[in-house]
Amino acid sequence: MSPASQLPPLAELEASAAVVRLPLTVKFRGVLEREALLVQGPAGWGEFAPFLEYDDVESSRWLASAIEAAWEGFPAPVREAVPVNGTVPAVGAERVPEILAKYGAVSAVKVKVAERGQTLADDLARVAAVREALPHADVRVDANAAWTVDEAVEALTALAPFGLEYAEQPTAGIEGLAEVRSRLRASGLRVPIAADESVRKAEDPLRVARAGAADLIIVKAAPLGGVRRALEIVREAGLPAVVSSALDTSVGLAAGVALAAALPELPHACGLGTGALFAYDVARSPLVPRGGVLPVAPVAAGEVVPDPALLAEHAAPGDRRTWWLERLRRCYAVLAG
Numbered sequence: 020m021s022p023a024s025q026l027p028p029l030a031e032l033e034a035s036a037a038v039v040r041l042p043l044t045v046k047f048r049g050v051l052e053r054e055a056l057l058v059q060g061p062a063g064w065g066e067f068a069p070f071l072e073y074d075d076v077e078s079s080r081w082l083a084s085a086i087e088a089a090w091e092g093f094p095a096p097v098r099e100a101v102p103v104n105g106t107v108p109a110v111g112a113e114r115v116p117e118i119l120a121k122y123g124a125v126s127a128v129k130v131k132v133a134e135r136g137q138t139l140a141d142d143l144a145r146v147a148a149v150r151e152a153l154p155h156a157d158v159r160v161d162a163n164a165a166w167t168v169d170e171a172v173e174a175l176t177a178l179a180p181f182g183l184e185y186a187e188q189p190t191a192g193i194e195g196l197a198e199v200r201s202r203l204r205a206s207g208l209r210v211p212i213a214a215d216e217s218v219r220k221a222e223d224p225l226r227v228a229r230a231g232a233a234d235l236i237i238v239k240a241a242p243l244g245g246v247r248r249a250l251e252i253v254r255e256a257g258l259p260a261v262v263s264s265a266l267d268t269s270v271g272l273a274a275g276v277a278l279a280a281a282l283p284e285l286p287h288a289c290g291l292g293t294g295a296l297f298a299y300d301v302a303r304s305p306l307v308p309r310g311g312v313l314p315v316a317p318v319a320a321g322e323v324v325p326d327p328a329l330l331a332e333h334a335a336p337g338d339r340r341t342w343w344l345e346r347l348r349r350c351y352a353v354l355a356g
């Protein structure tokens with residue numbers, strides 16, 4: 020996180036702040052719209068968009084990431100394109116073809132599972148529909164920590180025959196992940212376990228790696244406090260990493276692309292295709308996948324910027340702008356210590 024002495028003045032953040040509300044074409048995390056506060060600094064634009072229920076301490080890391088993007092810019096890329104997965108929210112199986120069509124050709128698909136109010140049968144049907152549409156794709160599932168250990172073992176045992184690349188955060192907590200992982204191995208099922216919430220919401224993002232509780236880690240630029248901090252975490256974790264979005268606008272996705280582009284190794288497709296779920300974005304040329312990849316060049320060239328007309332068109336209502344500016348001030352105070 021940026022040391023307090025390196026923080027730009029709050030007035031500069033406030034002066035450039037644009038608050039948008041963007042409609043999605045499909046419900047994600049239970050919502051049909053995404054709000055974000057965008058700031059402009061000498062290095063470009065940054066996105067501050069912690070989910071509405073997050074507290075100020077957790078949200079302040081997202082602000083550090085926005086400040087890095089706008090005042091410091093991104094480290095040099097080592098690749099020209101970032102392969103991405105399509106993301107299938109917890110929709111009914113009959114909607115899978117329509118959702119997949121949004122991404123175009125992708126070599127990997129992430130399927131949300133364990134949605135509250137749904138059953139294992141719903142998950143099996145959704146994953147089956149993805150497998151039917153894309154027989155050769157890498158299919159990974161994400162339970163967002165919603166299963167118990169027993170439920171996770173049962174569900175992943177049932178899902179494994181579809182061929183799973185890995186299971187993301189099947190259950191909450193590092194001990195739970197370790198137990199799911201070892202119980203699957205003991206039964207001869209090699210489903211790699213990826214840690215997401217156990218990295219991005221943990222007090223110590225490295226503990227899951229030290230505990231040997233996961234085979235890979237999911238890293239997101241904003242929740243981890245920026246691209247450089249995320250790179251450091253991957254280096255120290257010593258595990259393969261998958262860069263994923265936080266349902267960002269193209270400005271936030273650019274930070275994810277910069278992170279994925281700067282990682283020494285990128286063995287899996289990244290979860291950065293979510294721009295395709297937005298009905299509208301802030302950039303004239305949004306970061307949506309083409310041919311299964313996102314290009315690094317426009318990010319490195321600082322071309323992924325909001326269009327003033329789109330910012331105006333999608334400006335959040337006045338009371339929401341006030342709410343975001345107040346949140347910005349509180350999180351700035353956290354960073355300033």
Ligand SMILES: O=C(O)CCC(=O)c1ccccc1C(=O)O
Nearest residue numbers: 106129163263264265266290293
């Ligand atoms: O990884 C992806 O495919 C898309 C991003 C995603 O799933 C996500 C988006 C917003 C908040 C949490 C998550 C998550 O990975 O759990």
Ligand SMILES: [Mg+2]
Nearest residue numbers: 161163187215
């Ligand atoms: Mg996840």
